[in-house]
Amino acid sequence: MLQFLTKRLIGLLFVILGVTFLTFIMGYFAPGDPIVQLLGQHFSPAEYLQLKRAYGLDLPWYQQYYNFLKHLVQFDFGYSYQYKNRAVWDILKDGVPISAELGLWALLIQVLVGVPLGILSALKANSWFDTTNMGVTLAIYAVPVFVLGILVQVAIVWLDQHVGFGWPAANWGTPWTYTWSDIQFKLFPILVYAATGVAYFARLARTSMLEALRQDYVRTARAKGMTERVVVYRHTFRNILLPIITYLGYTISFLVAGAFFIELIFNIPGIADITLLSIQNLDYPVIQATTILLAVVVVLGNLLADILYTVVDPRIKVA
């Protein structure tokens, strides 16, 4: 177990190093001179050199990368190009809790709604419930998240106008507080955000459940006269946990990509929103920080899936 973990951690370190290098080199070769952008129209050459030195941009690339890594280890992302004298972390700190809240709720709903839906579908295979469930989830899974988001927004606005629904179609309440108005703000973005994952887990749980129900041990359990409830929840459920956990790490990557669209459509000031804004402003330190942050989230998600995997199935320890 320990050996496996260390091996995984080393691999993880390697991947994160690769990500930092890619993001660094992208910023390094990026067109445009951030110093000129900072100084505006009128500046003297001396001012230019001074500022360039202050940001450490006069060094050769490998030294810049080394400094970049050194600061990164200390969780110091440097200073923004766009907003002078503002640390990158200062810009990010409002967005991180919002995105984390959005993501965690979505992750929770994905599993807690998707998996039971899939199991129910498998238990009633080929019934009308199963057919409609699988049809709807397939459509939701295939349709891009921004189309889904906009369609929901259209529906909310229509309900507001014609039925007097009175719900907000955009914006976000106070992070991590749940008064009625906060819930009104948060409910639909979270549901849309989770929808793709719900569909995915429903389909995954159905397939795995059907396969598990065909196994010999299920027949044996039934032959012994066990109730259907015990067969399903004691025997098969544990076995379908394995693929679900594997894909839990995988869906985090989907969630991170989806955040860009959800936060744009519903006007949520999260970390993806900040990334998009800093891409418009070519504010590389912020872009680099958010990219690395998001990549670390994905990589940690995969690691968590690996660890949970060994917990659920002890045989995998040796791998």
Place this chain on the structure above:
Amino acid sequence: MDIQDQSSESASPGVMLPDTTLAPVLLTPDAVPYAIEGDRTYKKPSSPLQDSLRRLRRDKRAMVSIGVIVSFIVLALIGPPIYQHIGGPYHSNLNGVVGPSQYHSFSYQELGQNTQDQLPSAHNWLGTDEIGRDILARLMQGLLISLAVAVVVEVVDIVLGVLIGVLAGYYGGWIDQLLARFTDLMFAFPGLLFVILIAGIFGNWADTNLSKIPLVGPNGNARLLLVSVALAFTTWPLMARYVRGQTLQLKEQQFIEAARSSGTSSWGIITHHIIPNLFSLVIVVATLDISNTIIGEAGISFLGLGVQAPGSSIGLMIFAGSHFVDTHPWEVLVPCCALAAIVLAFSFLGDGLRDAFDPKSKD
């Protein structure tokens, strides 16, 4: 492919449609390959490819999807000559009378007040957008772009993925290690983030520099080229991984051993025995990738990093329409539905192809 197929099915006249009378008998085509078709006698057993195509033809969902895809492709291809004639002339304050062939090209954007935001009519089949352009015309332009990007990305994806996947699977060694590390790295970049970064950071640079390439030209196509390359860059590692896995399996099979013992060179084995056997895998993966690519391009354009304003893209239309959700929901619904339809069609076709080529994978 088609001709072979028709000869084997010459007994039934309606070749393209799934034969409903036979369908119940053939519900499990994988269990009983073709012996069950009793009264129809074959001169020779049909090839696996013919079997697969027959299974595909019986898959109603896949056939409907093919129909949808073909109609979208036709719509996109006949678009340019046709949308020039959609919508009547209007009177501009600056340019006098401007005909439809002019205002659907990129240079004319300001249209008359009375043609904005209209619902579908005999004149504008899908209505008009916020500055009075015909939505059908915009959609056709956007479809062409979606499909062009999909083609470019899939070509790069297939060439790179197959080449590197086969080499990694066949020879192993450092190229295999490199591929494994590289795929790990690309998987750590969450989804579209890499493409968003590339398009966002290098977009302006591409607009000024890449547009000098003759075939690309101005009109914002340069940015599209950048997006395509970035998308291809993120998709090929997965293709390579699949191909590598299949190659590893194929390499151990007896016909490869036979070829090697009869003196076929490695190159000959790869080109004549391994690559042809990858055909079904590559087709299935590529088809499923197409829907991701189309979503990717639309998503990037939706975020404002792909196709730029005067140009048209489904993603851009959705973004433009999303500002008028409360007053003119129609303008956002049309591109949304078009995108959903085309993406679903490619997904269904991919699923159908997978089931047809590998019936065991079903369910």
